[in-house]
Amino acid sequence: MDGLRWRTIGAAAGIVLALVWVMPNIVSFSENSWWPSKQKLNYGLDIQGGLHLVMGVDVDGVVKESTTRMVASIKADLAKDQVEGADVKTDKPEAGEVIITVANAEAKKKAEKVLSEKYPTTLQVVGSTDNSVTARYFDAYLTEYKNRVIQQAIETIRNRIDEFGVAEPSISQQGSNRILVQLPGMADAEKAKQLINTTAKLDFMIVSTEKTQQELQALIADAEKAGNYKMAGMKYSDYVNKLNADLKGKLPEKTVLYFEKAPNAASMEAGAIPFLLRTDTDLTGGALDDAFVGYDQYGGPQVSLHFNTAGATKFADLTGNNVGKQMAIVLDKIVKSAPSVRDRIAGGQAVITLGGGRDRNGMMDEAKMISTALRAGALPATLEQLEERRVGPTLGADSIAKAKMGAYIGAALIILFMLIYYKGMGAIANVSLIINITGVFALLTSFGATLTLPGIAAIALTVGFAVDANVLINERIKEELAMGHSLKVAIKEGYHRAMSAIIDGNVTTAATAVVLLYFGTGPVRGFAVNLLIGIATTLFANVFVSKVIVDQLMVKFNVKKLSI
Known part of the structure; x- marks a missing residue:
């Protein structure tokens, strides 16, 4: 019983x-x-209708661009080490191949030393003469790099689609250089395509301490009440623009208010953390060569950054002038991370630590998310529309x-x-x-x-x-x-x-x-x-x-x- x-x-x-x-x-x-x-x-695209797009990703174009930047970087490294008669060019940029010419055998040894010390996991020497060295991307590195380009493009597209508030968009890789985008319920096809093809904007911004979190929350609440609007009822970018316009004169000069999604929040609306950021840092994603997941001395995941020559100088000055402060990494007006600057960072190499108190899988997921977001802003791939199908609501019904x-x-x-x-x-x-x-x-x-x-x-x-x-x-x-x-x-x-x-x-x-x-x-x-x-x-x-x-x-x- x-x-x-x-x-x-x-x-x-x-x-x-x-x-x-x-x-x-x-x-x-x-x-x-x-x-x-x-x-x-x-409901999926086949039920309620919507937009079906197949986008081609110009992977070779990104590799060529990366090779061009690498040529400039190697030139700077050779000049720094005073390699006599050094010159760098590329005949096969789509393969990541570079040819370094020097004055003599002694200079050639110096050039090979620069490659082995500065590019040990990136470049392999594939040929040489008395006064030249030919190097090329490792095959494994090139394959992984191309795959990362696709993932960057997917992350960029996903950031764009979030603007529409489309429920359950399907964004997936097809083959080696295509992305399938399905937007259920999406009617404005032209606006969606325009937004998808917009280049991501990445900024490094110093967090201002002129206002406390409580003061920022109070200002936000007053502005929302006066304007009768909420983040939940608007596109994020429209909300941020309106909020900053309403708070003009109430925020310190040369600052802007952006938000970070709380770690455990399901959406930005459910848990938005405000950040007051300085707008005079002038360091963007164009200064970044690469961002990838690395490991600290204890095996914990972290994000490693590699700036180009011009970006390295800017980054060194920015970190040197703001030791002890937070530096926000902002992608499309969304704060992705805000690590503290512990010391001046020179040499164009930097690390974003993730802190403890979480499981390793959670930290690894965050590291991958941050590195992908950074690369999406720094290395935007050109997208070409290969196919478009509009599934009307009538067909879905x-x-x-x-x-x-x-x-x-x-x-x-x-x-x-x-x-x-x-x-x-x-x-x-x-x-x-x-x-x-x-x-x-x-x-x-x-x-x-x-x-x-x-x-x-x-x-x-x-x-x-x-x-x-x-x-x-x-x-x-x-x-x-x-x-x-x-x-x-x-x-x-x-x-x-x-x-x-x-x-x-x-x-x-x-x-x-x-x-x-x-x-x-x-x-x-x-x-x-x-x-x-x-x-x-x-x-x-x-x-x-x-x-x-x-x-x-x-x-x-x-x-x-x-x-x-």
């Missing part, structure tokens, strides 16, 4: 949670509503209407079959099936997942193997009844003996879904996610909940006969 009571409570709790999560998709709740969850299910119709017809036939063939137990299976599908949509909503047509196909498949579980159970019960056992014993044995087949079938299906999730992309991954969720809800609803319902009928309502 106690076991049944707790199982009933567990089943009821699961059903209530599912209803709480799924109701916002059925009923519109206001922001001030008492309903605990207001999150709605996101038509697709989902047909998918719904197919799902409704299939579900109706299954429900009718279960009622006719299994009678009372079929009715219990149908109730469990409704709970099952409710649970699928509830979990998709709670995870913030995006529903696509392949996802709907997975839900339809869920209906199939959910009912299959009940068919196994009912057939086992019928076998037990045929052997002369009582209804109570038959139900107990039927569920028990069918469980191994149900577990085997669902485990093998789950294994297939995991493989699809790992190796698949786009729609295939969406199908796999929906399939895994369907397996979980099937085991809960069509096995656990259906058993609870039957036990309640047997024990609480003293049912002696149940048609099957």
Whole structure:
């Protein structure tokens, strides 16, 4: 009895949670509503329409640009070491190849020493003569560098798309030099393309201490109240521009107010940390050659920066004049990090430390995010539009209407079959099936997942193997009844003996879904996610909940006969 009571409570709790999560998709709740969850299910491009773009990334152009900067950097290093008659040129910039010519053999040794000391992991010597050295990017470095260019471009595009507030945009790499961008619900295609192709703006800015955090928060609250606006209801860039315009005269001269997203906040609106920044630092992403993840003496992740020759001088002066202060790294008016300057940093090399108190994976993720953001601003790749498709809302509505119709017809036939063939137990299976599908949509909503047509196909498949579980159970019960056992014993044995087949079938299906999730992309991954969720809800609803319902009928309502 106690076991049944707790199982009933567990089943009821699961059903209530599912209803709480799924109701916002059925009923519109206001922001001030008492309903605990207001999150709605996101719909993919194939359902609600939107914009489909394939962008070509000029990877070779970025490599050529990097090689050109490297030529200037090597020239400066050779001049600094007083290498006689040194000159640097490149005939194959797309391969990162440089040719260094010098006056004599002694100068050649000095040039080789400069390469081995300053570029040990970047350049390899591939040929030489009496007065020249030919060096080229390591193959592994060049491959990794090109991949980073793609990731930089993806990060840049994602920063742009966030301006629109598009729910669940899909931005992924295709091949070696293409990016697929899908924007569900996006109607303004021209504005989206213009924004995507805008170059990221990176700035290094000193944090001003003329106003405390409390004073900044008070100024922000007063400006929002006077202007009747909030960050949550505006694009971030529009909000920042309006806020700084409203605070003109109240903030110190040559300062600007930007924000950083709090580490645990889901969005900028949910946790924005204000920073008062000086605008007279004049150090931008154009001064940066590279940014990558490195490791400190204890193996902890950090971000290593490499400035070009002109940038190295500016950076040394900036850090030397602001020891003990914070230097904010700002990408598109968003503060990505604000490390403290401990000492003057000369030589064009710098490190951003991430501090402790967190797990290594969290620190590594932050280091990758900061380095990618820095490179996105410093090394913007030219994007060429290769393909554009606009999926209209009508087409999306038509697709989902047909998918719904197919799902409704299939579900109706299954429900009718279960009622006719299994009678009372079929009715219990149908109730469990409704709970099952409710649970699928509830979990998709709670995870913030995006529903696509392949996802709907997975839900339809869920209906199939959910009912299959009940068919196994009912057939086992019928076998037990045929052997002369009582209804109570038959139900107990039927569920028990069918469980191994149900577990085997669902485990093998789950294994297939995991493989699809790992190796698949786009729609295939969406199908796999929906399939895994369907397996979980099937085991809960069509096995656990259906058993609870039957036990309640047997024990609480003293049912002696149940048609099957």
